[in-house]
Every structure is written in structure tokens, then in C-alpha cells.
Amino acid sequence: MTDLTNLTISEARTKLRAKEITAAELTDAYLCAIDSANGSLNAYVAVTHDQARAMAKASDERLANNSGGALEGIPLGIKDLFGTEGVHTQACSHVLDGFKPRYESTVTANLWADGAVMLGKLNMDEFAMGSSNETSYYGPVINPWRRSRATTIVRPVTHTGDAAFVSDGGVRTERTLDNMQLVPGGSSGGSAAAVSAFLCAGATATDTGGSIRQPAAFTGTVGIKPTYGRCSRWGIVAFASSLDQAGPITRDVRDSAIMLKSMASVDAKDTTSVDRPVPDYEAALGQSIRGMKVGIPREYRVDGMPDDIEALWQKGIAWLKDAGAEIVDISLPHTKYALPAYYIVAPAEASSNLARYDGVRYGLRVPGKDIIDMYEKTRAAGFGREVKRRIMIGTYVLSAGYYDAYYLQAQKVRTLIKRDFEQVFAAGVDTILTPATPSAAFGVADEDMAADPVKMYLNDIFTVTVNMAGLPGIAVPAGLDEKGLPLGLQLIGRPFDEETLYRAGHVIEQAAGRFAPQKWW
Structure with missing residues (x-):
């Protein structure tokens, strides 16, 4: 039974359709794995045993009638940011204590319509604010990888x-x-850890500044942030509305293509979703990249970058070149402004979005002597330290006298970053290859990170530009560092050209091989 959890989505799909296994057997195997491992990894904050088994039973009935959907019987984990009807949805925040929505997010509704099975809700940084999955009200997620x-x-x-x-x-x-606990990255750390540790076949995630790609790189998994507007944001708890985008974390590139096809759609309830056909991403895999022009941005060589990261980057360049791609040096001159601009725009939008959590309609309520006192006490008790920090930064940059100096300037920088990419793509570049992260996973409760929040924010240095420009980006595991930890490479593409990312990402995956942690939990 345990071997069933080693199947990729593609492999499980084949066996389910051939009736070699049942959805009930596959689901039970994952539930047993979760019950055994979650005490050590803390990847799930809620496990939906009964609902999972009921959904698996319904899948088996459809499979028996040969009427199964694209993901029929595939057990998935769902990031706690996605609204799931009648099921724990709290963005891993104390302020949303007890909240169970009466609606289903569009992305998860799409997955259930295609026959997927929900195993439970996955841990994450509170309101998706973090790069290590240590800000969750439910405690940190532990990376299944160890040095x-x-x-x-x-x-x-x-x-x-x-x-x-x-x-x-x-x-x-x-x-x-060794025995040192490592972070899985964030904010989608529970999603990445669960996929890497074989606690789900795939997982939903969200990416505001790297929250899919960075944890994927830290855990040896594949994570794609689609183009802004490719997946509906309706029913997903908002962090920064102009940056947030849903995407999958999976074990390999093929599984990512399969999941994204089901997740993506236009949605009348989200006016930022785009009305254009969703391609068959899986069909792009294995297609030649001969003649593809791959850009290497000189600005991504940052001071203090570890030798392991530079060596991995050079390997990736060589793999793509060997497959027939043309490698060209490019410049993205406004890259150095991306991180500071992001940490103005994102907190500003967060301070507005999080104003709705006041203790009146749902979630936590701390009594006060009047309604203002109740607001203040509820928000003080309900939000964690990092969320408070970002709300205060966001409120400050939007305040009278500072709006023009900070927020307006950051939006101008964002336009310049987007223009940099547009000029590179207009010159014929098909995709851009960069490292996914500036390092491998670091320790839980790392003292340097805790003492200096900016060091934590620097984990997003290679990923935030993609969100600022609304582009697609994929992180693919490409090797191990000298301490045996996974490292990832990132491919950045033109708007709505995820197919090119899958083609090139598949080449990297084939050259690098697949990686799994040695089980200790």
C-alpha cells in the first residue's frame, strides 16, 4: 500500500484508468502516510479523512463507468489560503479562528469537477506573508530534506x-x-513539504513574490507561477491582489502540466482572470527546444551568491545548449529595484485587504469596552508579528505625505521592470534562465534571519520580478548542493506562454534527474 504514494499523478492516472488500483486504495495510502508523518513535519493543519474517502468512492464509481475526469481519483493537498466549503480555511491565522466558508474557491471547484480528491488543508505562512513557513499560527513546517x-x-x-x-x-x-530542522520555504511551505514527503500527489499553492517557486526549490519539487490572470483568484484569501496567483506544486514537470490544465480558467467572479483558451500543457513536453533563444540576465549575478548556485546555473545553461537552445546574454537593468519596490506595493495592498478582519462578522473576537476597542484588541491578538509589520509598512506608505514618495514611485518602478522584460522578449528571447533561490534551505529559527527581516526578504531576490511584471515562472529541481540539499533553476516566460516553460523545464528535468529526500520522519 505504501508504494502507492510513490506514484506520480501521471502514473496514478494511468493505473486508475486501467483499474489496476482504486481511488479508495490510493486515498487510504495517503491518509495513512499523513497520519504517520504529520506529527514530525506539520504540513497539514486539517486532514479531511471522511470527505477524502467519500470523494474517492465517488471517483471509483465514475472510473467504473469510464466517465472519469482529468484528475479522477488523484488525492491532493490544498493550501489553507483556498476557500473550501465547510472545511477549515484560516490562512493559518489566529484572526480567522473557526472560519469555514460557505463557498468553494474557483480553483478548487475546477479540481473537484475534474475528479480530484481532497486530503486536507496545508500549512502556510500566515496570510502568505513569509519565506520560511515560520509565521503560521499553527507552527513551522519542517522540510523533509536534511543536510x-x-x-x-x-x-x-x-x-x-x-x-x-x-x-x-x-x-x-x-x-x-544531521538532526538540524530546516525550513521548506514559504509561504507555500506545507504544500511543498507534503509533495516532497509523499503526503499528497500534488498540491495547490499561491505565489505573490516567489511563494510557489522558492519552496519548490527548497524541497526538490516543481512549482509554477502562471501568468497573472491564468487562474482565478476568487475564493482565495487575498494578500496583494495585483500580485497573487495560484499554481501547483508537484513532483515532476508532467504532473505540473496536468494540474495547471485543471486549475486554470476564466471566471466571471474574478475580473482579472483572462478569457483565453487553456492549452494542453502536457502536449508541450518532449517537444524540441532546438533554436529556442534562452536569455541569461547579468543582473542576477548578485554579490555573495554561493558557488553552488553559480555552478548549478552554468549546468542549466549547458543542458539547454546541448539540447539545441541558443544562449544569449541579456540585461534587465531595473532588477535591483524590484525587491524594495515589491516590499512597498505588497504591504500596501495587504494593509487594505486585511482591514476586513475586525472581529465583527467572522473569526476571532476579543471583547472590548466599545466597538473601537474590540477592533483594536481583536487585531492585536489575531495577527502575528510579521503580518503586523507588513500592515504597518503598508499603512505608512499609503498615508498622506508619503503616498507619492513611496507607493507611487514603486508603481513607476514596477512599470520599468515590466518594460525590461518586454524589450528582451521583443528582441526574440523565448525564455529566461536564472537561479530560483540565492541558497539552499536554511535552519528553522535561524538567528540571522530572525534578527534581520531584510535577510529573510532577500530569499525572494530572484522571484519577485516575475510577480511585478505578471509573467509566468517555473522552478525545476536541478541538483544538490555539497550538503545534499536540493537546488532549483527558474525559467521565466512571455505572458501566457507556460508551454515554453514546460518544454524547457522538461529538458532540465531529464538532464538533472529527479530527487527525493531520505526518509527520517
Whole structure:
């Protein structure tokens, strides 16, 4: 039964349609895995055992009649930001205590319409504000990956199936895990950890400044942020409305293509969703990239970037070149302004969006001597430290006397960042290759990160430009660092050209191979 959780979405889909396995068996295997591992990883904040089994039973009935949907019987985890009718939806914040919506988000409704099964709600940074999944009211998510130390043993080795070591002739390299807990990245840390640890076949996630791609890179999974407007935002708890976009986190590129096809749609309830056909992304996989022009931006070589990241970038360049792509140097001159501009625009929108949490209609309410006192006490008790910090920054930059100096200037910078990309694509570049993150996963409760929030914000240095420009970006696992931790490469594409990202991402995946953590939980 346990082996069922090792199946990719594509593999499980094939076996379900061939009636080699049942959706009930697959769902039970995942529920058992969750019950066994979640105490160690804290990836789920709510597990919907009964609902999952009922949905799996219905899937089996449809499969028996050969009327199954594109994701029929596939068990998924859902980030706690997505509204799920009658099920825990709290954005992992104390201020939304007990909230269970009477509606379903458009993205999850699309998944259920295609036959997917909900396993439960996944942990995340509170209101999606964080890069480490440590701001959640329900505690940090633990990365299933751990640092390891390599020991070389010289002796004849003929065969092993143990992922703990690799063999080369008569030399065996064994990796010993240390006990340090690492973050899975954020804000979609629960989604990334659950997929990486085989606690769901795939997961929904959201990306405001890198919250899909950064945790995917930290956990050896694939994460795509689609073009702004590709997936409906209706029913997703808002952080920064002009930046937020839903996307999947999966184990490989094919699974990502399968999930995004089901998630994407136009939606009359979200006027920012775009009315254009959703392609068959899976059909793009395996297509030649010969002649594809891949841009390498010089501005992404930042001071202090680890040698591992630079070496990985060069590997990615070589893989794409070997597959027939043309590599060109490009310039995105306003990149250096992206991070400071993002941390003005995003908190400004957050301060407006989070004004609705006042203790009056739903969620936490802390009594006060009058309604103003109740508002203040509820918000003081309900929001965590990072959310309060961003609300205060956002309120400040929108206040009289500072709006022009900060918010308006940041929006002008955003326009320049978007123009940089437009000029590069107009010159014939098809996709842009960059690192996904400036480092591998770091430790939980890292003292340097805790003492200086800006260091935490720098985790988004390679990803925020994509959100500011509304472009699609994908993170694909491409190797391990010297401590055995996964590293990812990012591909950035033209608006609504996710197919090119999948084509090029599949080439990287085929060259790099797939990665899974050594089980310790």
C-alpha cells in the first residue's frame, strides 16, 4: 500500500484508468502516510479523512463507468489560503479562528469537477506573508530534506536501491543525515513539504513574490507561477491582489502540466482572470527546444551568491545548449529595484485587504469596552508579528505625505521592470534562465534571519520580478548542493506562454534527474 504514494499523478492516472488500483486504495495510502508523518513535519493543519474517502468512492464509481475526469481519483493537498466549503480555511491565522466558508474557491471547484480528491488543508505562512513557513499560527513546517555529510567507502559495490548512497565502481559514497530542522520555504511551505514527503500527489499553492517557486526549490519539487490572470483568484484569501496567483506544486514537470490544465480558467467572479483558451500543457513536453533563444540576465549575478548556485546555473545553461537552445546574454537593468519596490506595493495592498478582519462578522473576537476597542484588541491578538509589520509598512506608505514618495514611485518602478522584460522578449528571447533561490534551505529559527527581516526578504531576490511584471515562472529541481540539499533553476516566460516553460523545464528535468529526500520522519 505504501508504494502507492510513490506514484506520480501521471502514473496514478494511468493505473486508475486501467483499474489496476482504486481511488479508495490510493486515498487510504495517503491518509495513512499523513497520519504517520504529520506529527514530525506539520504540513497539514486539517486532514479531511471522511470527505477524502467519500470523494474517492465517488471517483471509483465514475472510473467504473469510464466517465472519469482529468484528475479522477488523484488525492491532493490544498493550501489553507483556498476557500473550501465547510472545511477549515484560516490562512493559518489566529484572526480567522473557526472560519469555514460557505463557498468553494474557483480553483478548487475546477479540481473537484475534474475528479480530484481532497486530503486536507496545508500549512502556510500566515496570510502568505513569509519565506520560511515560520509565521503560521499553527507552527513551522519542517522540510523533509536534511543536510548530510558524505563519507566515501572504498569496497566492491554491485547494486543498491538505497537512496542514502550512490555507488561508482568499487567506491561508495554514503550520506549521513544531521538532526538540524530546516525550513521548506514559504509561504507555500506545507504544500511543498507534503509533495516532497509523499503526503499528497500534488498540491495547490499561491505565489505573490516567489511563494510557489522558492519552496519548490527548497524541497526538490516543481512549482509554477502562471501568468497573472491564468487562474482565478476568487475564493482565495487575498494578500496583494495585483500580485497573487495560484499554481501547483508537484513532483515532476508532467504532473505540473496536468494540474495547471485543471486549475486554470476564466471566471466571471474574478475580473482579472483572462478569457483565453487553456492549452494542453502536457502536449508541450518532449517537444524540441532546438533554436529556442534562452536569455541569461547579468543582473542576477548578485554579490555573495554561493558557488553552488553559480555552478548549478552554468549546468542549466549547458543542458539547454546541448539540447539545441541558443544562449544569449541579456540585461534587465531595473532588477535591483524590484525587491524594495515589491516590499512597498505588497504591504500596501495587504494593509487594505486585511482591514476586513475586525472581529465583527467572522473569526476571532476579543471583547472590548466599545466597538473601537474590540477592533483594536481583536487585531492585536489575531495577527502575528510579521503580518503586523507588513500592515504597518503598508499603512505608512499609503498615508498622506508619503503616498507619492513611496507607493507611487514603486508603481513607476514596477512599470520599468515590466518594460525590461518586454524589450528582451521583443528582441526574440523565448525564455529566461536564472537561479530560483540565492541558497539552499536554511535552519528553522535561524538567528540571522530572525534578527534581520531584510535577510529573510532577500530569499525572494530572484522571484519577485516575475510577480511585478505578471509573467509566468517555473522552478525545476536541478541538483544538490555539497550538503545534499536540493537546488532549483527558474525559467521565466512571455505572458501566457507556460508551454515554453514546460518544454524547457522538461529538458532540465531529464538532464538533472529527479530527487527525493531520505526518509527520517
